[in-house]
Amino acid sequence: MGKSIRYGMVGGHLNAFIGDVHRKAINFDPRAEFVSGCFSSNAEKNLETGEVYCLDQDRVYADYLEMAEKESSRPDGIDFVSIVTPNATHYQIAKAFLEKGIHVVCEKPLCFTIEEAEELVALSKEKDLLFAVTYTYTGYTMSKVIKEMIAQGKIGNIIAVNGEYLQEWLIDELSTEAKGKQDLSVWRKDPKLSGISNCVGDIGTHIENYVHYVTGLEIKRVAATMNTFGHPLDLNANILVEYENNINGAYWCSQVAAGKLNGLAIRIYGDEGSIEWEQHYPDYAKYTPKGQPTQIISRGQSYLGDGAATQSRLPSGHPEGLFVGFANIYRNYISALIKKKNGEKLADDDLDFPSVTDGLNGVRFVHAVIDSGKNDSAWRHVR
Amino acid sequence: MGKSIRYGMVGGHLNAFIGDVHRKAINFDPRAEFVSGCFSSNAEKNLETGEVYCLDQDRVYADYLEMAEKESSRPDGIDFVSIVTPNATHYQIAKAFLEKGIHVVCEKPLCFTIEEAEELVALSKEKDLLFAVTYTYTGYTMSKVIKEMIAQGKIGNIIAVNGEYLQEWLIDELSTEAKGKQDLSVWRKDPKLSGISNCVGDIGTHIENYVHYVTGLEIKRVAATMNTFGHPLDLNANILVEYENNINGAYWCSQVAAGKLNGLAIRIYGDEGSIEWEQHYPDYAKYTPKGQPTQIISRGQSYLGDGAATQSRLPSGHPEGLFVGFANIYRNYISALIKKKNGEKLADDDLDFPSVTDGLNGVRFVHAVIDSGKNDSAWRHVR
Amino acid sequence: MGKSIRYGMVGGHLNAFIGDVHRKAINFDPRAEFVSGCFSSNAEKNLETGEVYCLDQDRVYADYLEMAEKESSRPDGIDFVSIVTPNATHYQIAKAFLEKGIHVVCEKPLCFTIEEAEELVALSKEKDLLFAVTYTYTGYTMSKVIKEMIAQGKIGNIIAVNGEYLQEWLIDELSTEAKGKQDLSVWRKDPKLSGISNCVGDIGTHIENYVHYVTGLEIKRVAATMNTFGHPLDLNANILVEYENNINGAYWCSQVAAGKLNGLAIRIYGDEGSIEWEQHYPDYAKYTPKGQPTQIISRGQSYLGDGAATQSRLPSGHPEGLFVGFANIYRNYISALIKKKNGEKLADDDLDFPSVTDGLNGVRFVHAVIDSGKNDSAWRHVR
């Protein structure tokens, strides 16, 4: 007897970081069988990866187009593909599999241009395929708790938003000697490989996606300052945000902030309370009901009721960590896929994973921010 | 034998909060004798306050003009006056004492219009008088440590700034029923009593002053979103900042942020490190030298060397608190005054207290922010 | 017109630390006039201190016995004396003033032997004098809030207690070369000057006093390990505690704990909730009602009701600090003294300051702990 779902992967050879995270995440729930891949343009690496995962040799492909073609033709072909290749290749690979009728999970960013993103949205709709984009932080159990609490009115009407995503790993790029040097992060500075943005595209877009996920707020327009510090692409940006309901927020992203490892921090303020969440400690959030003390809330606690908190995979106090965040996205995606395969109709609740539309929104956000940054911080509409 | 310096107070009757803080702060160092006052327009309260502090009855004045006149005529008249009256009266009272040759300490904001502020700057210069404006947070020992560390190059060249000052005390103003109601905070909503701004003028300006104090950065221009939530004046504002050296910062102030008591938090990032300080825990700061772990530094510790840390009034680990912040401003102000009375020349180091020029900069900042906020976040120059 | 109460000080010359804290603390409320002192055995220092505080020269005494004698004979003599001399002299000085009918505030420890302590308790009772011992941490507003919450049953019946007081300032004493050396802290190692204990007597006793203050629990017996690391007196101790109601606690005090500045931390657990307080952040406490999230509570907030929280001297979010802790002890002591002078009867609530009985309990605790520590951790009764 086999598992219900079969999947393949493009990218993610043995030494690649993020592909391995995806495989572990899928593995958290024993429902999807790993059967096929095109892991690397290097033939040796490609085959070696297949061997370690005990794949049939003839389902380890040298070429993703061949993989899409052949897998879509077999009776036991893959149900979905995970795309974990360099950013510049997402569009073409996703398109290839969609065209062959294969469901897609793709690392973020979805792609570089708004046109490409709109095309992928349209194509997945036309083909009736499930397309997830792995904005990973919405997968944390607490992210779902926060979304639920806001939807339940626990903080009332939202009146202000603050989001930041700060890292330090590119700080050496600020020194003069680094600017001309070929280094590890060189592709981040090359528009051909990174698109029009480095920092906003890589991490700023997580703020945008996270805030949208937990609040449902739609951004109307943005005004931004952008700092390249002499490099071709942005390393730091401050962004004023106006939402459709006319309230404001401010986002800040930076890859040159000394002391910040992976500092995504989101704070949502309402007229009846506030909620704050920090990625470094993802199992907890700070909740302040108006006029009351600030509470440290934890997923998995009975005071949170029968909703999202019960999706915890570990008792309270045991850190779930990033792998669980990823695994939760795949859990929901694969559950939806199983329902779909079984001919069941999918409700909104079944689609609790970041979608290709979220991917499109991300691309639009990045374009608006960078355009504002290049035009003296003029307001730019996101749609 | 008496103390070296004599002072009086305008405002600050027994039930007034901030006047009492000023008196306690002055009292921390036994160098200034409290001899005169005009505490309240209510005659009874006025006299009662004088009695409690054992003042001569004939030096408790019904009128601040009379006080300025008479005290300036006596051989044992006051050296300086502390002005702790409602904001709308600062300008006229300060002017009256300056004109009589009496040194001035004035609560913030200095005044409401740029013209008034410039006049007070000019007048204090013309009369050669010491004029302090009590931006209290720069008085904390750690604020001086941070200023010193930045000046010593501990974080290199500054590349980004983030400041916020969040409070929750006006959150009830967001509910519909509050909007027409006469309440305790009504004067905050009356432009006659609060000038052109409520939130930015009251707390946003502390961010501006603090960042300038510790970094020396001069603001070139600002672009802001401002939220009144249906009230005449601002309750929340997000501010993009451009400094003269072309780097950027972002400031956020709010009086409607549930869970925030008095949340002034300042973060300065450089190309060699960063420093973060939060007013709730003023004895500590987080310092991250590039490539090293974040350190929790504390005033009063020998690893900080022989500079500002030695100005601690308590051993490390014993919280100094707000009274000490105020007391340090007065310590430096009174030390300067004693030197001046003794005919000594004052060096820059002697003037380590917020000055009338800082007060002017605050007024300019508020005007630029509010103007931008009313004009679709257009950039506005601060000077 | 003068202030209601007059006081003098023994010890506390200009360069002495704790005497100055006492003076500032008394000064917080303008009710006690500083009129007399015997500040130092060094005549010059003694007189200089008197001058700075504008005392009459003939009330600056070379000898504390003379001071007690003369002040008790004058019609305008001092109402109380503050004793801030080295520990070894507390007993004799306190006794001298009590015998002359003068109320006493004395730094902790009250004295070194149980007999001395009992004598001072008896004497103050016999003479009907108010005797405070400045265990300063119970003076923090939050300490009063915590005491009130526990009394109100907010955590139910107490089932466990944990207290620690950790400092690092004597860590250099651990290195071999320090052991024979004459150094700043040498008096700490000399039983003649420090009594039978260094660490437990200096800081362990604060845990004992604080827990008793907030919970009302009486200690029955203790069992301890004690570490001298080659010195004559203790530098570190772990203490098992059994209270009269048969529940247990554990206390830990150390002066050699790297990274701990002044780490007094008290945690009280009940069958309906828990409260935790840390001296480094004295304005806050963590309160967990059973089955609910942990709350960060702050003095001065309306959700705490009309009790102790209203005694705040500053709005929430503005750190009160150690001076306020001291000032609150003096506030209550002087209020009681005024009532007593006015012939009013004192209720229990009027005596909310650490008393000579608390001082005796401290001495008993220290003796029991050290005795246990020297006898292989055998249980020792405290009374």
Add this chain to the structure above:
Amino acid sequence: MGKSIRYGMVGGHLNAFIGDVHRKAINFDPRAEFVSGCFSSNAEKNLETGEVYCLDQDRVYADYLEMAEKESSRPDGIDFVSIVTPNATHYQIAKAFLEKGIHVVCEKPLCFTIEEAEELVALSKEKDLLFAVTYTYTGYTMSKVIKEMIAQGKIGNIIAVNGEYLQEWLIDELSTEAKGKQDLSVWRKDPKLSGISNCVGDIGTHIENYVHYVTGLEIKRVAATMNTFGHPLDLNANILVEYENNINGAYWCSQVAAGKLNGLAIRIYGDEGSIEWEQHYPDYAKYTPKGQPTQIISRGQSYLGDGAATQSRLPSGHPEGLFVGFANIYRNYISALIKKKNGEKLADDDLDFPSVTDGLNGVRFVHAVIDSGKNDSAWRHVR
């Protein structure tokens, strides 16, 4: 091609919590194939679990003895078994597999009596089998960093230890009505099912194991207070510890501490610095070199050098979480097993996982603590 190692599991049917954690942990590294099991005494549950994991039906056994027998006879039999059954059965099951020459991983506690534990140690030695006991917290990357730093002398000679493990989940047991009630946790109160101890055996032993792992310190004797609050077994205990080098520590474990989810916190003090670690935030530790500021250190950072920090599975700032802690124990265990199968000699470094000897030490510790607790806190030797 198959994976190098094959494993089976006893216990761990689909609804069982900890068995699933073990499977996910093993799955983190694609080296061990899951081929056999005896998951439940309930035949349906047993088979269903096998099906979900796609096991051959004839390798899903109704009886663990049959499983040990048959798997040890097949050429492709399991290399190791994971035992995740109720505590009272660990001994007999582990013994059965050892006797058949199968390597063992067993949940803690190893067993209930010292004799049983010694027998398992002897048997695994005699049979030359690798036996791990999953004290999971030593598996966190930071635990390895801390062990390494202490071994490198970063905190000098250890002079004091403090460990606590606090939970709140049994607090309802304190109410009178709970004491007679049959409830979910009833087995915890039944000596037949829980052995001689509940709280010390379940969580106190984690403190003992963790401190030993990071410091290498051997416990000589313990003296404890134990609180049952009217139940047959302990719910709270305070433990004085004396190590072989004559320094002291104190441990506290409780399952009735309101607000504590899974509060394992370990603090190690040396004469050159200190290190503190808290399980709720396992990716970080506080390190204070003597005379320097406290540092927040993070696994995966280059300032930690080429040692343990490089074993991180995620970049700094991405929480690894409990699954990774477990996975690291299995990573090292399976690596050792592969070496052993390949005939390589195992060095000490190859055995970086909690062993059957650690399991024995845990049993000895529990017995000594409970014995002391029942005998008025008399010192009891651990070995």
